[in-house]
Amino acid sequence: MVLSIRKQATTAAMLVLSMLCLTGCDSDNTGNPFMDYYDPATVFFNITEVQVGSGDLVATGSRVRVAYTAWEHDNGESENKGQLVIEKSEVQFIVGAQQVFEGLDQGMSGMRVGGRRRLNVPANRAFGAAGSATVPPNTDLVVEVELLSVEAVTTDSAPFSSTDLRTGAGPPAAAGDDLTVSYGGWFYDESEPDQKGVLFDSGTNFTFRLGLGQVIDGWDQGLVGIKVGGLRRLVLPPELAYGDNPRGVIPANATLVFEVTLLTLAPAP
Ligand SMILES: *[C@@H]1O[C@H](CO)[C@@H](O)[C@H](O)[C@H]1NC(C)=O
Numbered sequence: 115m116v117l118s119i120r121k122q123a124t125t126a127a128m129l130v131l132s133m134l135c136l137t138g139c140d141s142d143n144t145g146n147p148f149m150d151y152y153d154p155a156t157v158f159f160n161i162t163e164v165q166v167g168s169g170d171l172v173a174t175g176s177r178v179r180v181a182y183t184a185w186e187h188d189n190g191e192s193e194n195k196g197q198l199v200i201e202k203s204e205v206q207f208i209v210g211a212q213q214v215f216e217g218l219d220q221g222m223s224g225m226r227v228g229g230r231r232r233l234n235v236p237a238n239r240a241f242g243a244a245g246s247a248t249v250p251p252n253t254d255l256v257v258e259v260e261l262l263s264v265e266a267v268t269t270d271s272a273p274f275s276s277t278d279l280r281t282g283a284g285p286p287a288a289a290g291d292d293l294t295v296s297y298g299g300w301f302y303d304e305s306e307p308d309q310k311g312v313l314f315d316s317g318t319n320f321t322f323r324l325g326l327g328q329v330i331d332g333w334d335q336g337l338v339g340i341k342v343g344g345l346r347r348l349v350l351p352p353e354l355a356y357g358d359n360p361r362g363v364i365p366a367n368a369t370l371v372f373e374v375t376l377l378t379l380a381p382a383p
Pocket residue numbers: 144145146158159160162194234
């Protein structure tokens with residue numbers, strides 16, 4: 115989960131965002147930016163600037179285009195580059211949206227266009243125990259990445275709408291009730307099926323009290339009346355979501371799509 119729909123930043127995901135900031139704010143870029151958080155004896159992740167870029171700076175939420183190559187980490191080889199496992203001439207993703215493996219996502223922070231970095235990425239921040247089509251399970255990687263371009267993300271615009279994709283049963287949710295939901299959140303994108311662009315957040319068993327400002331206004335207003343088992347789709351213009359402040363991967367003035375399933379409802383005490 116990248117970002118909570120909670121108004122207050124309380125989730126573990128926010129720690130990820132602050133780590134990203136740390137990496138980006140770390141001016142020397144020589145050591146291990148995660149030292150403060152992890153025991154270096156068990157986790158390594160370091161960044162070497164091969165070439166410092168001079169173009170635009172990457173931030174969380176930027177859409178980047180990169181080329182990258184990955185090797186199995188091998189202490190016996192020059193620059194620890196063992197077997198070549200991935201070679202991509204162009205990949206696009208939004209930094210912080212977990213669209214690529216974590217080490218690549220985090221390793222972008224603070225880069226400028228034209229820059230090249232070498233990242234030492236432990237398996238648990240790469241393809242983990244599962245591996246991928248070309249990466250064996252539990253493989254630490256050496257990744258060389260070049261930043262080709264960076265741009266700010268904007269979403270298409272749409273007015274508020276609420277659609278019940280599935281009607282639940284039982285009493286309709288009202289202000290003061292405690293709701294437990296599962297949900298996904300996407301950038302509103304006219305060119306995608308159901309206007310669901312990039313998935314920026316998802317969660318399950320998320321509990322909040324309806325109508326009290328614990329969540330964004332679009333949820334407080336848009337989830338009134340939903341019943342247990344119901345699935346509701348909300349299209350939220352920025353004034354009902356995060357307004358004109360960028361927040362994590364969510365750009366300023368973003369229109370968002372949420373699909374929310376009501377799992378349980380506890381009536382107002
Ligand atoms: C980065 O981490 C790898 C793996 O632990 C290590 O071999 C290498 O020396 C480190 N590089 C720097 C610059 O700390």
